[in-house]
Amino acid sequence: MSTDNEIIERSLHSAGAFAEVFDRHARTVHRYAARRLDAGAADDVMSETFLVAFERRAAFDGSHDALPWLLGIATNLIKKHARLEARAWKGLVASDLGRVDIDAIEQAAARLDASATARRIGGALRRLPAGDRDALLLYAWGDLDYEGVASALGVPVGTVRSRLNRARRKLRIAIDPGAARDEEVDHGRIVSASPDSL
Amino acid sequence: MDELSLLRRIRSEVREPEQAALDRGRAALLERAGTEAGMDARAGLAVQGARVRGTTPDAAAAVAKRRHPVRWVGLGALGAGALTVALIATNVLGFAGWRGGAEPAAADALQAAALAAVENSDPVVAPGQYLLVETDAVYGNTTYTEAGDYVSYLTMNRDKLYVPADRSDDWVWVRSFREPYASFNAEGKALAQKSYDEEVAEADGVPELLRAPDAQFYGNSTVPDFDALPRDPQQLLNYIYKVTAGGGNSADGAALGWIADTLRTGVAPADVRAALYQAAAGIPGVEITEQVANLDGRTGISIGRVESADNSRQDLIIDTQTGALIGERRVELGDEGWGFPAGTTTGFTAVRTSVVDSAPEGGTQNGQFDREGCVDKGNGNFQC
Structure with a gap:
């Protein structure tokens, strides 16, 4: 099977070959966009992502996997839908946390807890700096590794690491208000050779 | 469940795109490709024409560029893997020294502190006496x-650690409540007070008191095994890089953090302190950040490094005359959205040591966990 870069290189001479890139990755791009926006907007983002990618294919970096590049383009296009995305975060409800688990939760109190958690996550995501949020969602929803996120966003891996650290910590505190305090205290409390204490 | 797995579940059941949407997207792409194929043919003609005329029109340049995509291969992953292997393979051939070290002036100051640490011998603790380490820590x-806002404030712990002359005897640790120390708005001030009130109420107003042989508080030793640490600075630094690998925001930051943690215990022997200062001199990016830094009314030279990953700076404040660690601090260099103004010192510890004749009575190995009737599950884990 050809790698993505081979297909893209072929499409430089034979433009129609680019359709293969679409067939491979369109669903993943759609899924990523639909989670950030909604299914309708995701249709547009998916379509436009491949048009932009096609226009820029000469500048593709030659990686075997084009997905980081495509998700990076989709991430840029999602910016045009900032208001829609903000609304999506605001409307995050318990059922967004996964239907199976909510069905399994029988106590009303636990369900309330899930609603509150969903609201807090939504609020935290909405307030993250855009670059931090992009890194976090490419990592968590785009299933990219650090290198992939770095390539998608065109930033160094170190920047990805710090953005992810910061975003995860903010999310952690949003979910569990006691978390940050405990981390700080643990840091002061345990001094041992274990890397966990650092 | 951690925040990442929770996030991964959000909208994980989003539906697949409709076939019609896929078809539309694919058709739009092919249409664009078809248009460009026509353009390519025209551009090709233009190139031929240009050659004849000896000029290079833009269209020809564009085609040439498109035919030769820029290539580069990421070496990040490979490089990191290679370093890790070398690091694990041996203590001697490790990270230390490969990438330079501290700024020369900082290295000199650390060297001076190391010499002073050895010359100024440890306080003599007679049998029955205790070394009292008082640590004021702001977090x-x-x-x-x-x-939906992040509100931050600072709190202070005033802990007292009583270290027995024979370190296998009982150590006693009095841990204070987290008193409000500083806040940046009314909301932060109220939160700090509320948190303090809750903590005091939960403990019935009695600060946590721990007692354990060999510093085995909370089921773990709270001090490193000093005998096992290399005294050679380079080997010590390699050891530190090894035990902290993967921790913190960067390898150098985690290493300096480990050194600060160890010095902060106040019980590191003089030769270990000296080696720790010399090891810090081997960490790239370590520099003198303030010639005369004031902490808790005492002054020393501030040596630290900037952590670009989270835009903060960590400093050790050292009395180079005696080689004593006065304390450490952490400074937020920018506003990262936590509710700390840029430039805030968001954490510092000040350490004082003295010799005393007695320690408080009472206390249990796991302090608050024992009070609450928690079950020790081993390895520092408790079920409450």
């Missing part, structure tokens, strides 16, 4: 409010 606390 940053951040809360996410119902309104």
